[in-house]
Amino acid sequence: MHVFLTGATGWVGATVAAELLAAGHQVSGLARNPGKAQALLNAGGKAVYGTLDDHQLLFDAAAKADAVIHTAFNHDFSRFADNCAQDQHAIEVLGNALLGSERPLLVTSGFARLVQGRLATEDDKPGTGPEYLRRSEQAAQMLAEKGVRTASIRLAPTVHGIGDHGFVPNLIALAKKTGVAAWPGNGENRWAAVHRLDAAKVYRLALETGVTQPVYHAVAEEGIPMRDIAIAIGNMLGVPAESRDAEHFGWFATFAATEMAASSERTRKVLGWQPGQRDLLTDLADAAYYANS
Structure with missing residues (x-):
């Protein structure tokens, strides 16, 4: 399938791009400039030049794709609230481009403040209070209520390699x-924790199995x-x-x-995913x- 991938030059996104390309999929990746995109181009992907603030560009690229994966996030924590708002708006734009279709959207989330005192599971819901600034999953859920096939990939706090x-x-x-x-x-x-090569497989397998779950956990340990x-x-x-x-x-x-x-028991079962790194x-x-x- 043809996948539009944001964050295609980032730590996680670049690995997802390589995983998809190796499996025979086509990847168009969002990149700020040709220098950032070189690794993607060398691997056989295509570049879409822009940023998360270029909403029309995001909409058009998503509308042309068979599936969309959103891994981009600005990790400048001095602007965390602004970056969370940017992320939420980008997800809304990407999802709106998929309305009325069966084409899936995978967004990226995490585990911070999800639960305390036990392992987080795929059933746990993120908080909704004003102190929860990042609303990736909430944005995905709102799109799902409109009929968009969405899922959230929760990445372990340590995606190592x-x-x-x-x-x-x-x-x-x-x-x-x-x-x-x-x-x-x-x-x-x-x-x-999860190795980034194992994390990338979760994205690919979620797409290839039809995005049947609202949440997947990319967690090896x-x-x-x-x-x-x-x-x-x-x-x-x-x-x-x-x-x-x-x-x-x-x-x-x-x-x-x-x-x-966090546990990834359900994710492993539904995807047949076994971390190997x-x-x-x-x-x-x-x-x-x-x-x-």
Whole structure:
């Protein structure tokens, strides 16, 4: 099928593009400029040049596609509220282009503040209060109520692999800067994890099986204690691993202390998905993981 993919040059999106192309699908990917799109073009994809604010361009590209996957998100956390609004509007535009058809839309979400004290499941619903700024799933649900075939892919907070520039590399960079690999509090809060190559398969399989579920979990490991992550980082950097208060983590404090553990039991069953890549702590024992942090 012909898939329009936002975020096609990003950490997750580029891997999704490669996964789709390798499976024989056609990919048109949103990219800011030719330089950003080169890897996509080299792999056999096509580029659509623009941004999430180019609503007419998004609508037209989605209208021409057999399916749409939305992985793009601006991760500048100093503008988080604005970025969440941008994301919601983009989803609405993409979905409106699919009204009256059976063509699916996959959007990307996460686990922050979803549940506490237990594993999140595919049945759990995101909060609706004003404190829940990111509304990707709510936007998808509103489109579903209009008849659009939508689903949300919840990505583990750690989508890892060599070249990662997400949350774990922030912890690595902080350890290099301060000389301490730190965890918050008692370090027992857990993060789910998935290798990016395994995550990409969830998107492909969801499309190829007809998007039969409203939510899929791209989760290979249900929950790794933050203490274990910090110890692994400390071992590789040769620095002590210790508990630190919230001030140590700066803007990252809330994320570092949040419980984000999740199950993917249903996703594995309905998609026949079995993660096959190495786990997070194995990645963290590889010196190459520290090169970009």
